[in-house]
Amino acid sequence: MNKESQLYKVFQNKLATRRWAEFKVHLQTLSTWLWKGILRSWPKAGKVLAILLIIGCAVVFPILVQNSLIYLKLYQKEITFQQEEKVQATKIKLEKDVSLLQRKLDAKIPKGNYLIINSASNEFTLFKGDQRIKKDKCSTGSYILLKNADEQEWMFKTPKGEFRIQGKTTSPVWKKPDWAFVEDGLPVPTINHESRFEYGVLGDYALSLGHGYLIHGTLYQRFLGLPVTHGCIRLGDENLELVYKSLSVGSKVYIF
Amino acid sequence: MSDLSNHETDQKQNINLRKNHLSRILIYSSALILAVYLISIGIAPLHKIGEIKKMVEADTVFIHQYDSINDHPEIISAIRKKVYTAALLKLSEMDSIQLIVNLHDSLVCLSINGVQIHKTPIQSIENDKLLKMIPNREYLNLFSGPIQIVGQNSTIVKEPIVVRQAPKDTIEASLNAYKPDTMIQNPAFLSLQLEHGLKLIFEQDIDSYPGAKKARRIFRIKLWLDKTIQSLINFVSLKKQEYIPTLVIKMPPDDLRAIYRALPANAFVVIYYD
Numbered sequence: 001m002n003k004e005s006q007l008y009k010v011f012q013n014k015l016a017t018r019r020w021a022e023f024k025v026h027l028q029t030l031s032t033w034l035w036k037g038i039l040r041s042w043p044k045a046g047k048v049l050a051i052l053l054i055i056g057c058a059v060v061f062p063i064l065v066q067n068s069l070i071y072l073k074l075y076q077k078e079i080t081f082q083q084e085e086k087v088q089a090t091k092i093k094l095e096k097d098v099s100l101l102q103r104k105l106d107a108k109i110p111k112g113n114y115l116i117i118n119s120a121s122n123e124f125t126l127f128k129g130d131q132r133i134k135k136d137k138c139s140t141g142s143y144i145l146l147k148n149a150d151e152q153e154w155m156f157k158t159p160k161g162e163f164r165i166q167g168k169t170t171s172p173v174w175k176k177p178d179w180a181f182v183e184d185g186l187p188v189p190t191i192n193h194e195s196r197f198e199y200g201v202l203g204d205y206a207l208s209l210g211h212g213y214l215i216h217g218t219l220y221q222r223f224l225g226l227p228v229t230h231g232c233i234r235l236g237d238e239n240l241e242l243v244y245k246s247l248s249v250g251s252k253v254y255i256f
Numbered sequence: 257m258s259d260l261s262n263h264e265t266d267q268k269q270n271i272n273l274r275k276n277h278l279s280r281i282l283i284y285s286s287a288l289i290l291a292v293y294l295i296s297i298g299i300a301p302l303h304k305i306g307e308i309k310k311m312v313e314a315d316t317v318f319i320h321q322y323d324s325i326n327d328h329p330e331i332i333s334a335i336r337k338k339v340y341t342a343a344l345l346k347l348s349e350m351d352s353i354q355l356i357v358n359l360h361d362s363l364v365c366l367s368i369n370g371v372q373i374h375k376t377p378i379q380s381i382e383n384d385k386l387l388k389m390i391p392n393r394e395y396l397n398l399f400s401g402p403i404q405i406v407g408q409n410s411t412i413v414k415e416p417i418v419v420r421q422a423p424k425d426t427i428e429a430s431l432n433a434y435k436p437d438t439m440i441q442n443p444a445f446l447s448l449q450l451e452h453g454l455k456l457i458f459e460q461d462i463d464s465y466p467g468a469k470k471a472r473r474i475f476r477i478k479l480w481l482d483k484t485i486q487s488l489i490n491f492v493s494l495k496k497q498e499y500i501p502t503l504v505i506k507m508p509p510d511d512l513r514a515i516y517r518a519l520p521a522n523a524f525v526v527i528y529y530d
Binding site: 049086091094095098101102104105110118120121142143145148155161162183184252254 | 373
């Protein structure tokens with residue numbers, strides 16, 4: 001242990017002793033204050049007590065907390081200084097470890113294009129690696145819980161998490177599910193009834209996320225940026241084309 | 257006659273003396289109780305650090321492997337960075353959305369499978385004195401991995417669900433056509449209770465929305481009330497006072513809302529600071 005380290009250790013010890021002394025002085029002051037302030041001025045006790053309660057909450061409490069935290073410093077383990085070379089070697093090793101870990105983390109970021117959907121602000125961001133290609137409005141689930149007389153329920157929310165593009169189609173046809181008829185006050189037709197098929201309502205392209213959730217276009221461009229969908233993600237025409245061309249089957253989509 | 261009045265006066269004086277005596281005792285004991293209560297609250301951080309130390313010392317593998325060189329001022333920053341990166345790697349193995357609080361770079365991020373899907377700059381930070389002063393060994397053990405969020409409270413709803421009854425026919429459907437959300441939002445304040453008795457509070461910028469100041473006041477009063485009631489209960493039941501190290505972070509309201517709504521129940525958080 002060199003002279004400088006020894007001096008530092010002595011300094012640390014002195015500092016700790018001084019803090020302990022300061023803490024004791026604070027305690028003494030507090031007890032004197034309590035004794036003089038409360039016990040001897042008992043005729044005005046009601047007022048004193050009320051003031052004490054207020055001061056107790058507003059002043060004494062933080063002081064006590066502060067003092068106990070100063071005392072806490074005494075718990076700090078004494079630093080044992082090693083030789084400077086060991087310190088430098090450890091530092092270099094740590095930096096290497098960090099860069100190795102960072103590389104492992106970076107490997108988790110998709111290399112190709114991927115899409116991030118913010119369902120709270122109804123925005124999407126298209127990325128390539130860590131480079132942002134496009135950020136714009138979209139529409140996500142409305143959080144409407146639709147109930148019918150038969151006690152059936154449908155929740156219109158966009159799922160959150162990591163997804164992959166399962167399939168891509170051009171000029172998609174919407175096969176209306178049951179809730180689309182229930183929502184319009186219409187009787188639910190048979191599973192392949194012609195009234196279930198609607199053309200042109202999903203825009204020029206659709207990308208499937210699985211479980212019936214799609215990224216598609218919309219006729220209601222004015223609602224972009226608002227939570228109005230039945231769980232799917234709606235994009236404007238230009239953005240839909242860009243996303244369709246940028247993402248391939250297997251590309252990742254992150255929704256939060 | 258005068259004897260009688262003297263006797264009455266003496267009796268009154270005695271009663272007054274007794275009353276004064278009683279009130280003195282009452283005041284002394286109240287003051288004593290109050291002093292004990294305040295002291296018990298004041299030393300609560302000591303109990304907390306004691307608990308943390310005990311928890312760390314119980315981790316024999318960690319203690320055995322711990323090198324005292326980690327306490328060297330030149331090493332502290334580097335070792336904390338390594339612990340943080342390792343914690344991020346552990347977090348990346350979880351397949352739901354998780355939280356990252358990086359006070360070093362003033363960032364709060366959402367992450368899923370190692371991809372940081374949302375980053376928001378921190379506007380201001382109030383770090384707890386205990387967390388700032390915590391010895392490095394305790395820091396490294398406490399923040400070496402993701403910490404579970406065990407409770408969430410907020411001024412906004414997690415899922416803004418609107419219940420609608422299905423219309424009976426097309427006429428009713430056209431009358432009740434859905435009007436989209438106007439995006440008018442309530443002020444957002446969020447409190448996350450973490451493992452190891454830590455707390456994270458997220459507050460929105462109070463100038464962003466009308467009524468945000470009032471909402472923050474109510475939110476803080478509620479937190480303070482909860483804390484005070486709990487400390488009174490602990491005091492009455494002769495339990496140790498709890499000290500909850502708290503980090504208060506301010507950020508834009510839209511980001512706060514997005515983070516709260518994205519976090520699943522029992523999510524994990526990685527915390528990093530120098």
